[in-house]
Amino acid sequence: MSGQLEEVLKHRYIYVLRGTEKDTIQTGKQLGLAVAREHRAHLTVVAPRKDSATHHPELAKLDIVTERSGYPQDGGVVLAWCPTYKVMEKVQHLEHSVVVLVEWIPGEFDAWAKLVGAYNVVTGQVMNAGLSAETSKALEGIVNEGYNGWTKSTDELMTLSYLKDLEAAGAYDRELVLAYARQSESEESIERLKKLLNKFEASQGPLLTTSGSGSRTSRKWGTSR
Numbered sequence: 001m002s003g004q005l006e007e008v009l010k011h012r013y014i015y016v017l018r019g020t021e022k023d024t025i026q027t028g029k030q031l032g033l034a035v036a037r038e039h040r041a042h043l044t045v046v047a048p049r050k051d052s053a054t055h056h057p058e059l060a061k062l063d064i065v066t067e068r069s070g071y072p073q074d075g076g077v078v079l080a081w082c083p084t085y086k087v088m089e090k091v092q093h094l095e096h097s098v099v100v101l102v103e104w105i106p107g108e109f110d111a112w113a114k115l116v117g118a119y120n121v122v123t124g125q126v127m128n129a130g131l132s133a134e135t136s137k138a139l140e141g142i143v144n145e146g147y148n149g150w151t152k153s154t155d156e157l158m159t160l161s162y163l164k165d166l167e168a169a170g171a172y173d174r175e176l177v178l179a180y181a182r183q184s185e186s187e188e189s190i191e192r193l194k195k196l197l198n199k200f201e202a203s204q205g206p207l208l209t210t211s212g213s214g215s216r217t218s219r220k221w222g223t224s225r
Contacts, residue, residue, distance in 0.1 A: 004121070005034055011098075013118035015127065017110070018103040024122065025082070028102030031121065032079035033058060035100055042076035046091055048084045065090055072097065086187045088112075111179035135171045138162045139180045142193075146181060149189040156196060163200045174201070 008014055008031065016028035036043035044063045045053045052066075053059040059081065065072050067087045072078050075096045080088060082104035091099060101118070103109050113120065114129040131139070141162045145155045166172040174197055181193055 011119035013116045014100045015113040015118035015120050016102045017122040018106040032100040036077040044072040045079045045081050047081040111175040138165045146185050150192040159196050
């Protein structure tokens with residue numbers, strides 16, 4: 001693990017993908033503790049509920065941020081312990097913290113990891129969404145229309161227009177759209193965006209395929225040119 005830790009310490013975002021054949025939860029916990037120790041930094045645990053962390057003796061005495069209480073201080077190390085999207089809202093605005101995300105549902109935070117360029121501990125590679133200028137512009141347009149939480153009819157019309165642009169370019173990916181929006185929007189707003197995505201996908205019919213997780217998505221995401 002010493003060689004792996006040396007590589008991990010080079011990165012600000014570390015993604016411990018949940019293994020389907022080999023358990024990665026315990027490894028992720030030990031890695032988070034080791035990263036804080038090596039950086040000599042304050043460690044905060046971010047988890048859905050307090051007992052999610054206190055169940056583990058190594059985490060019980062640390063500062064614990066939950067969906068309902070607290071915020072992590074910036075500049076230390078954050079162990080996102082089997083987080084939900086809601087509790088990750090408290091991490092998205094940190095500018096100087098190292099984040100170790102230990103996933104519970106396999107692949108749930110794959111899109112997040114791609115967008116932030118996280119180091120994938122399982123594969124040993126830095127992840128990348130590979131967004132082209134065209135797709136980035138469309139995604140930014142969608143987020144801008146969510147300024148009011150996608151509550152107005154004009155928000156819906158413009159968002160659907162941007163989604164059509166993505167699909168026309170072969171660059172529509174539901175999970176990446178949601179992950180991109182989650183960088184600045186609350187889960188309350190994201191729920192409304194999901195409804196717009198459902199409406200868009202229904203209008204496209206067989207043009208969209210279904211991913212392994214059951215969500216409808218196009219075959220690929222746009223790559224840099």
